[in-house]
Amino acid sequence: MTAKASLAFIGLGVMGGPMAGHLARAGYRLTAYNRSPGRAAKWRDAWADEGLEIAFADTPGEAAQAADIVFTCVGNDEDLAEIVLGEAGVLGAMAAGALLVDHTTTSADMARNLAKACQARAIGFVDAPVSGGEAGAVNGKLAIMCGGGAEDLARAEPVMQSYAKAITHVGPAGAGQTAKMANQMCIAGVLAGLSEAVRLAEAAGLDLDKTYQAISGGAAQSWQMDNRWPTMTQGEFDFGFAIDWMRKDLGYALEEARRLGLAAPVTALVDQFYADVQAAGGGRKDTSALITRLPRRVPKEG
Structure with a gap:
């Protein structure tokens, strides 16, 4: 696919907006669509200030009609069905x-x-x-x-390389979504353990920065620990991947586990x-706000 290929990008949310911008910067001809006019206007102004030439369509079908590849990045099954299979x-x-590529x-x-x-x-x-959060989308x-x-x-x-760190072909249609379910199950479990660990260190009166330094270099290290321990200890959650969306994703994971005849007790609990x-x-706070469910205990004297 050459840099002159015609692309459409449907869904300019926290993830889709930055991804679409990367495609335009890479030299692709791009038509964009977003259901919310306000968000579309936000990106139109931002891209114009940057000197990017991106056309905007009034309907998903209008955006897609001359595209070699159409990218979609919306909210859930129902949103996607409307965008792809709806009247417009x-x-x-x-x-x-x-080619239709659904993010x-x-x-x-x-997917199937x-x-x-x-x-x-x-x-x-x-x-x-995709995985990597808003920061991953912004940084490509x-x-x-x-x-x-x-x-x-x-x-x-070659087109997705514009915003990718890694691209893996997992299997036939639906395999990408199943891999993402596994990804979300892992994240949920890690954040549950991380929340309890932070509260334990607080209640014991430990220096939280030194505790992180002590444990992050060993087997407990994870992306969540490196990126969320400091903000969790400061009670900062107004960023990142919202709990509402994580629950949607875990719902898909639990549904697929049931279809396969599997138990997923940790995922169900989290x-x-x-x-x-x-x-x-x-619901709109970052997934690391899971820690707020656990009360903070004041260290006991002596």
């Missing part, structure tokens, strides 16, 4: 031989159904959920987990912990 959706406007985190069933719908119209499909350092055919991925990969934080008004 992209699938009805795409030409045979075009939304969805159910595996949704979209793959079938695309195949019926001679359109390629790759489910390609996302990990992308891909499901679909090898030929379709080969077409998409999901309920997140439900508690949601009920307390923390």
Whole structure:
């Protein structure tokens, strides 16, 4: 795929907006669409200030009709179905031989159904959920987990390199979404343990910076520890990946586990912990706000 390829990007949220910007900077001709006019205007102004030439469409189908590759990055299964399969959706406007790449985190069933719908119209499909958070999107350092055919991925990969740190072909359609479920299950479990560890160190009266220094160089080290320990200890959660979205993702993971006849007790438990934080008004806070469910204990004297 050359730098002159025509692309469409549907969904200019916290992740999609920066990703679309990277495509334009890489020299691709880009048409963008976002359901919220206010957010679309925000990106239009920001990209104009940067000197990027990005066209905006009034409907997803309008954005997609002349595109070689259409990228989608929206909220959930229902949003994606509307954007792709709806009356003004992209699938009805795409030409045979075009390619649909979905960066939304969805159910595996949704990915498999979209793959079938695309195949019926001679359109390629790759489910390609991402990990790395807002910072990864802004810095162009996302990990992308891909499901679909090898030929379709080969077409998409050079373009996705514009915002990727790593691109992995996991398997057929739906495999990318299943890998993302595994990713979210790991994150949830780590944050649950990290929350309890911080509260233990606080209650024992330990210096939290020194505790982090002591344990982050060993087997307990993780991305979450390195990036969230300082903010968790300071009670800062107004950034990053929202708990509302994590619960959506864990719901997909638990649904897929049930379909496969598996138990996922740790994931189910942490999901309920997140439900508690949601009920307390923390749904839009970063996932590390899981710690707020655990009360802080004052160190005992002596």
